[in-house]
Amino acid sequence: MLGRLSSVAQRAPRRWQASSQGIDYSCLHQLAPYIGKLKPLIARELLGQFTSPGDVVLDCFSGSGTIPLESVMLGRRTLAFDTNPYAITLTRAKLEAPPSLEAANEQLAQRLLASQRRSRYDQRTIPLWVRKFFHPKTLQSALRFADECIEKDDQFLLACLLSILHHQRPGFLSYPSSHLVPYLRDRKFPKEEFPEMYAERDLAPRLVAKLARAYKHGGSINRSKVLRVARIGVADLKLDYEVDAIITSPPYMNALDYVRDNRLRMWFLDRSTVDYSPEPTDRQMQSDAITSAFASNALKYLRKGGHCVLVVGETVLRKRIKTHPAERMLAQLTTEYPGLRVERVIRDEIPDIRRSRKTGAATKRELVLVLRKE
Template sequence: MVAIFTKMEEKNKAKICYSWSYMPKRWGHSLHPMCSYLAMFPPGVPRYFIEQFTEIGDVILDPFSGRGTAPLEACIAGRVGIGVDLNPLAYLLTSAKLSSPTLEKVLLRIEELRKEYVRPSLSDVPEEIEMLYDREITLPQLVYIKNKFKDWKNDISDVDRFILASLMGIMHGKFNKSGTSYLSISMPNTFSMSPNYVKKFIETNGLTKPRVDVFDQIRGKVLKLYKNNRPATKGYAYLDNAKNFSQISNEHIINKNIKMVFTSPPYLKVVNYGTFNWIRLWLLGEDIKLIDKNLKLDDNHSLTGYVDFMATIIQQCEEVLTDSGVACFVIGDVAKPGKEPLKLAEYVWEQVKERTNLNLFGIVEDHLPSKDKVTRIWGKTQGNATKIDRILVLYKGSKPDLKYSLRSKSVLKQYTY
């Protein structure tokens, strides 16, 4: 990855390799890989900006939190992380990471669930779910957990929430040479391809369902997640619409005490988060079509509609940020076949700068190899994905100072996992 503060380096076009460029691909706390998630950024990216612009005790908010990468990095760094997302799966993952219980409590609860287990009826299990899991052990245990935590959004302990979130990460995936830590037949990847695709994949490859114990597999997953110490601070997670995040009843938001907003808004072409997580969402008791409908920006996903949407988010950032507070938006370039890619971050700023009192600090250009983009799973049909993400950096009031030189490699180097 190579990054440029384009506005700050306009004269000499000097390229700067930021700290996250030097970190190993899987750098980060052991809680990060709890579950795969579409359109996620590496943890080193938000951590770089957190270290550059904030101090211990400051509050960092992500209104599109996804699997909770930015707010988790905030908590690990001794800040207070707040995550907001309208996707129930994202909310579950973020809330579990930001209020993780002790390992001892989680392991004890897993054994309690094992002892309390009573085989449930499988009569309501959809055919597309039945084709994935062993019917004697694995599927009944999954249905038992599904029934046990059916009211998880309203009534669940931190311990049970962490167990349920950990289960999301092993619902399905691809086997490796040493076997599987997943519960399903060997899947093409960790995202849910369509039921028809999966059915043909099973038939073509002659796959058989592995007979695995759900409680054993959750225990193994949890032990991996707790490889590192728990985050230094706890955070907050909300199942809410990002368009209204400034109205959330949180003391830091109400008191306009947010030092940084760090987020990756949905791209111009919105990913169907429900469709690509239909297996996990079945266990959570969620309506997949409703989720995809709720997460769309507008009916046409037009450029004008996207700019208006971003203007709303930026205006809310202005509302909640402290003086010298910073808002960072990770926005990928978009392209149509045969046309020059649109530098969407720059375009958004040019269109919204008259509609906000926030100021431009700079735009970071982040070159990401296409093999590392999540959209690689669609191969040639990946559409508008490009190799470049840009990070639009705005600030409120007094211009903040950088704590480290732009050319410093030490921002993240002091942290090891």
């Protein structure tokens, strides 16, 4: 199959290219931004084709939690793991959302009141690269609220806070900056011309508005379908039972900078986060090690006859390096785990609106590798 994946791949349904607006999806899918996340429609169709209600579905690279959330809403039982703390916060937030807007607002009122009683931070202990994004009073409120959520293990409200952390719109907390990747836009919006964008921003009304958006559409979550969500790497994965399907989008070399692009949100989760740190998949050897761990420590839990569905980039051209992660990953998996059989390959063109970078960097086409355990 190596070198021939594109030629044998069937084209994805045209509806995969369409907008998700007007489709019956939970607004929890849009709880907070995350680069390179899977469309709910694709997750729903893959789950519908390769699993049945009541099945146990494993996503060991859960990212923003799209597959676990759709899995639960379709009546499947879900297991979700990732090593990125922001990914786990998002996944847990979606699966642990309060049952109603009223319950969420009541929970918010409690957290806000408790956070106001917390000690103030010494500004000098906060890194300069973090301080430059916020009015000092706004930063104090946001930090104390984050600490309260972390102490109470309230991942839902913590994710809501992270979702409004930075943007130039009035409903967000930072000085004018980009939404997805944190960088200041003070040249486009100089302080002397836009003083209102540099004023203190009250946390409470912005969180109330965020909750209203989160509960605008979508049913409540059946938490009994959530078997486990944890910050665990695939090399350390341990389960006590088989799973019916593995559906996931594994990281591959040199594609996206999850740590750098989420560094401000991740700093609120872990204060040891620095302004920039390398990705675990920056080098081919590291990427291959993740694939090898998946082959030896995830596939063994897949029941015989069960499907392993992987969403992987076809070609990545970035940082002057060209790679073919889908072909490399498939070759490595079938070599290290000969019991896998290729059942189907689906080619999905990624439109500009779904790319994390307007230049089209990283990958313009994904391949869905449908494998079956014989």
